[in-house]
Amino acid sequence: MKKLLASFIRLFEPKEREERFQSSDSIVTEGPARRTILQYLAGAMSGVFAFLYIPKLFVKDLLNQHSTGKVQLPKWGMVIDLDKCTTCGGCVVSCRAENNVPIAGADQADKARMIFWMDILVEQEGEYPDIKMRGMPTPCNHCENAPCVKVCPVGATYISEEGIVAQIWARCIGCRYCTTACPYTRRYFNWEAPQWSEEYKNQLNPDVATRPKGVVEKCTFCHHRIRKIREQAKIEGQALTDENFRYLPACAQACPAKAITFGDLNNPNSEVSRLKKSPRAFHLQEELGTNPKVTYLRSAKWKE
Amino acid sequence: MKDNKLTRRDFLKAAGATACGLSLTSCGESGDPYSIKKPPVSGDKGLYKGYEKWVASSCAMCPAGCGIKVRTVEGRAVKIEGNNECSLNKGGLGPKGQSGLQVLYDPDRIRNPLKRSGPRGSGKWQEISWDEGISEISKVLKKLRDNNKAHQLAVMCGHSKGSIVELWRRFCQTFGTPNFLDTTLTSEGSIKQAMFSAMGINDLPAYDSANASYILSLGAGLFDSTCHGIHFIRTISMAKRGQPGRRAKIVHAGATYSLTAIQSDEWIPVKPGTYDALALGIAYVLIKEELYDKKFIESSTYAFDKLSERIKKYTPENVEATTGVPPKDIVRIAHEMANYRPAIAIVDTNSTLTSNGLEIARSAIILNALLGSIDRPGGLLIQRDPPLLPWLEPALDEFAQKTTSEQITNNVELLPENIIKGKPYPLDALLLYYSNPLYARINPGRFHRAFEKIPLIVSFSPFMDESSFQSDIILPDHTYLERWEDVIPAPSVGHPLFGIRQPVVTPLYNTKHTGDVIIELAKSLGDTIQTAFPWNDFKEALLYRISGIYKTKSGSIVKEDEEEFLSSLFKNGYWESSEYKFEQWADIFKTSSGKFEFYSQNTAEQFSDTLEPKWHGDSSQYPFYFLLHKPITYAEGSGANLPWLQELGNVLRKTFWDSYLEINPETAHKKGIHDNESVRVESSAGHIQVRVKLFAGIPPNVVLMSLGHGHTQMGRFAKGIGKNPKEILVVNTESPGRIIPLCGTKVRIEKIKNGKDSR
Incomplete structure (x- = not known):
């Protein structure tokens, strides 16, 4: 299940965004570019899962x-x-x-x-x-x-x-x-x-x-x-x-x-x-x- | 490809909306009035939805100069946090530092250079271009120089350290005016003078409070508001709970039960402003019982015999008469300080508010010397400066060399009288950099009258404060989250520490770095003034200074290449050298004897024998000592326009969005005054109307009021909130050492008869 989730996330990972991030101003401390997008995704998913009443074990695994x-x-x-x-x-x-x-x-x-x-x-x-x-x-x-x-x-x-x-x-x-x-x-x-x-x-x-x-x-x-x-x-x-x-x-x-x-x-x-x-x-x-x-x-x- | 992207965003939007209601947090991008800002269009300035970065910089909300990291999302600053690596604050940040975002996003910021289009104070402004603004000032300044009146220009500067201050000094020097007026001296002056007379150092002391075993605060606001605030909070909690098996004792001697008193192990109520007598009483016991550090006194001090002669009259009994502290407590504290070394006695700007401020600072430093705590671990440290490269001495033309060296005043508080009288000479132009005399000076109404005599007043404030409102031209500076600057923190850690301040977001409005304005102004004036400012902009001048640090190749950033050094510095936000060599007495004492001087050879001001502070007002008519408190939230009024601080209010008194007069419940009861009722507070200089808060931590003959409120301008959140206690202060010119004390006024209070007064 974990693997499945990981591949699901990878599917939505925008490559060109990452490139743009790396070429950005070098004086800044780099925060994770993917973090926020993943967060939207994770927020969305946890909502969806809660809705569908996914078995508890899976939720535990996720958390x-x-x-x-x-x-x-x-x-x-x-x-x-x-x-x-x-x-x-x-x-x-x-x-x-x-x-x-x-x-x-x-x-x-x-x-x-x-x-x-x-x-x-x-x-x-x-x-x-x-x-x-x-x-x-x-x-x-x-x-x-x-x-x-x-x-x-x-x-x-x-x-x-x-x-x-x-x-x-x-x-x-x-x-x-x-x-x-x-x-x-x-x-x-x-x-x-x-x-x-x-x-x-x-x-x-x-x-x-x-x-x-x-x-x-x-x-x-x-x-x-x-x-x-x-x-x-x-x-x-x-x-x-x-x-x-x-x-x-x-x-x-x-x-x-x-x-x-x-x-x-x-x-x-x-x-x-x-x-x-x-x-x-x-x-x-x-x-x-x-x-x-x-x-x-x-x-x-x-x-x- | 493009279509793909849109699909993905749409999917996320939809998914996010589903999640909103069910998960704890949400991405909220709906069109309702509560919605969060819309993300930028992809590709705009390299930003895109969800783009997040952390920028290291330095706080500017108080002189402590803590390292910060600012979280920016899609080009907007959304959170300020302490920089975990910076040894000054180690990730911590006080309420003021956290509120910096509201400085940046203050809705009432000045967005363009402005020129007055009606009479002064009418609030009629006309937007002008930067070139217009600068050339207009330059015209006036040129004329001053042409008419041999260069000295009639004054610059009031509210910062005491950093390159911009140096630029202002340089500008004044090359222009030919002695009137660079440092307004921070009104609060820090006494301690700096005391440090200078004892050790020849013109700076505030630093305290190694983390390693002390015994800390005596002589009226200091360790946890209230002090320029080393966060450092004290961090290190003293370390001294209490940091090292296993060790716990320092914190003793606070103070007139009122303050935040510092609450968090101390012992509070010693003292009569207002008599900390010098208390310190000397403790010193008396140390000397009499020979508990002082003999080795240090013999090898590194001067005129100890004079001190022991002088101290004879400060027997615990005599001291009790002045301070109200029982002799057995004085003896006990002296014994404890001698037994639990390292012990320090701390004074700060809250201690020295009375007319005997200089004596208070001096006695505390003497006490530290007797305890052998000078420049030792757990003692009073001498702040080492970062190795910034000094700029070359400017060449002065004949005019600047010949100009008078007599300042218009030796204390900013006395400026209005001199301006009005035109003595020693009138003032033709006044530039205000981070100073707001119409609010922050004692009895600011005096400045109102003086302003009428000054033909040109220019303000560089990003906010419409009282003084800017009365000025002719406003050239708004960037706020600290938008500009480049070097930060030399107020003395705290001891070892050299240098913070860089860099733009966290691109400047929001048509504002300009005052450093750049000074350079442009100098260029427009030509001659030697121009040549003294060879840089294109402030950043260039700044990088020149920083190269001094790079060249030492030591400390927290060591890089072969200067570019690499700078990029590391900008990434870390600070540079420090943790090396601090203790006991370097021979090097640090810059007195004429090269030793610690109990009796100064270089300064004119010597010990005064009258230790009790002077109070203005007859006791029968004005029975209450009017004490002022600097709360951690607004210190001296710079935070009143920040709703977060207004809503934090006085943390322990639970008062918000207003100022209160704190009074002892017994006293209030006798006068028939109840909590929250309005009273009239009257001194010989004026009166104000303010609500009352009963608090048992106030002595019966004292009333206390916090500084920071009572703005008549300064934006929608500050204007009309509370009262400014400085309005009723008396200017007391009798104190030694050019000090005009903040606390030296006695007042009477009267209940307002007909019901409640509106705020």
Whole structure:
């Protein structure tokens, strides 16, 4: 089946485009020319396959191109080290840029209708001068036992086989049950149609669809980046290791303190699995039993 | 063949559309209002659908100069990421750096050279050609020179490093004016002066914070906003969690509970602007208990006896009276600093905002010297410069040699008074390069009045900021993603690092590189000015300088062929030499004794004994210290036109699209003020109306306001948002060392009676 797929892809590989790419400006770092075309193709195909309900095994085979033969799907997770994080907000803006998160504007912001796939939660206690405060970058926790998925009346949200809590924007009817159900408030409703000036439209990431008015949107763990890196690895015939995924999502990539780590929780040797065992590890609202896949490491004390 | 191609595209389109609804991401190419830009027509400029490339360049959103890689798709820049290889930021990039795309694609950019067609400030502009614009300026400048008034030209430059700055200096020098005004000195000046008096180095210090065991921040904004921002975030998180078995302690002494305080292990509340007394109090303990680095003090310092004499009065008890820090804390910190070496005391531009800024910077450097942390691993480093080739000294004609050397002002903040008085001489032409005095200077209304006295004002800004709006001619520069430039980052890593900035996309509008404009202007003026600028364009001048790096054949790029070297440099985006030799004291100290000087022999300014900062305003009338905060998002106002930063707002206070006055809840309660209500903030210089945010991290006698808002121009996203606290600052000319402090004003606040004030 893999071979068949490979030949199918080769069929659509445009040779003259590659030549043109190679003759292009030599001062640039070359990105994979084939990547985007393949991505369109892969996007199309995964859609088609899902439609036709292709046997699960095949889907697994397609998704699990990086593993070493054994069919075990990864389970994506994230670890955020609060001892390193300085709440600079780099992750927030990086996420916005990568995922075409719309700008609310001053008036909507006053109504608290801003959208943040990645936001900084703030905790504060005490009075001057004995004040304690903490900021935590919070993406969707991608709970294993996700309350938002349970309440969706139309099946617009589901947990993918790799553990990502995904949202099908086209299927969402905007009832906002999920935004209410999410204990982490990580789901956002589009109160208005996104507005970008003609100039800003240049910046939109073609890998991520924009969302219309009236649907709920959320973090995807930069799913499109995972897919992209797999396709590229397949083309180059290279195996993917934990290192390739470690700082893959836009938030993790941007973090100047390298406080955000991403990876496969099913892989016992991955960095996230290692960090998750830290004595400093905790989850947000553990008592709810949502079983989040985002783990925090609390900030340590000096000489601890 | 052609038919084939079309079929394939159509197939992909159809397949993509099917996938849209079902897969998480989609290729979205439908005609609805949310659609993503249409792909280029095949063959147009070598682009085609899906064409993607990454271009390495350098960030320009703050002076840190991080390496970046920009993802472009079909010729459009869609994402900026940190350059993983560049040792300055190692792939990280802060919120400002990420927002660079909105600088490029700002809908309110100036797209053509403009000439005023109505009275100043009327907003009536007429588009002109580049030749017209340049010849018009050239005419005025020629006339100035002909009338022996060359010195009446001033250039205000908002950058402190790089070849364009050098070009401006060269232009001023050959033209015959001493008035090259570096506006960065208003914030960096005190630290640079302190470095110069102690070590003879006219630069900011670098800090090896990654390897330090103990970091004392003296009011520094390590994680708030500083010109080494990303470097501090990266290295201090390394110092905390980078090496197994090692964890540094971060102590922040500061007036308010800032981002830096939150992320530190200990916050020491200090009275506003008394960091110098605290540093000297710690130094007192180190000297008294002989905990200082004796070897370094004996071999490489000068006038230690004078220091130990002077320091006698800074007993922990005396220091407590000034700073409010309990003596036992001062002694404990001194002991900890002595025991956990390497230890550093960090000052940055946030520390030195008060009238005693110079003293604060100096005391911190003295403390570092006592700890033996100068030019040692984990200490205060001296930034080594990249080996750029200097241009040849320009030949000066008789006129340029004879011209006055007296600057119109020795501090930009005092410029308006001098212009209005016409003393020492009037100003006939003002060129503004990355400087916006009508917004960014203290009490900008003064500049409004001064502008009326200047016959010609030219702005090179790509944005319609306040000063450009009041100027006569605007020659818009490219934004940083469209131009060539050399980047010498603000001192941070210590070792020589050079970043290249190159066009990521082809310039969007009819803008022009200011470097090219300077060269054309020089050519049009003829004579020695022309010969001093022998290059065809800025890039040629730049490549000449870079050849210096190539010739050293060392560092991260070593190539036999210069072409190869350049193509590697453009591909990597940076060059660095990781070699840093520590303890080169004999070489780096450029003082007259060749040693670290506790008591400077070369500078006129010596220690002042009045350590407490001066505050303008009577305590009974104006009871609150008015402190200013530089948030990481806008620093000093350059990011207000970027919606991403507006929507990030004040990260921990959760305020967006507006500026707030932060106030202690107790104080607010006493005055009957509630969260989000409007108050009138009044100083002796004026008043503003602003909303209030209660925050327990503010001392009862202090109110805090962030810089960056309150633009009256600067495009649709910045205009009319928030208030500019600089409008009510008093110009305090009494401080030593030519410093006009930002924080030196006391205010009173009053609740606005009749309900809510609109933003």
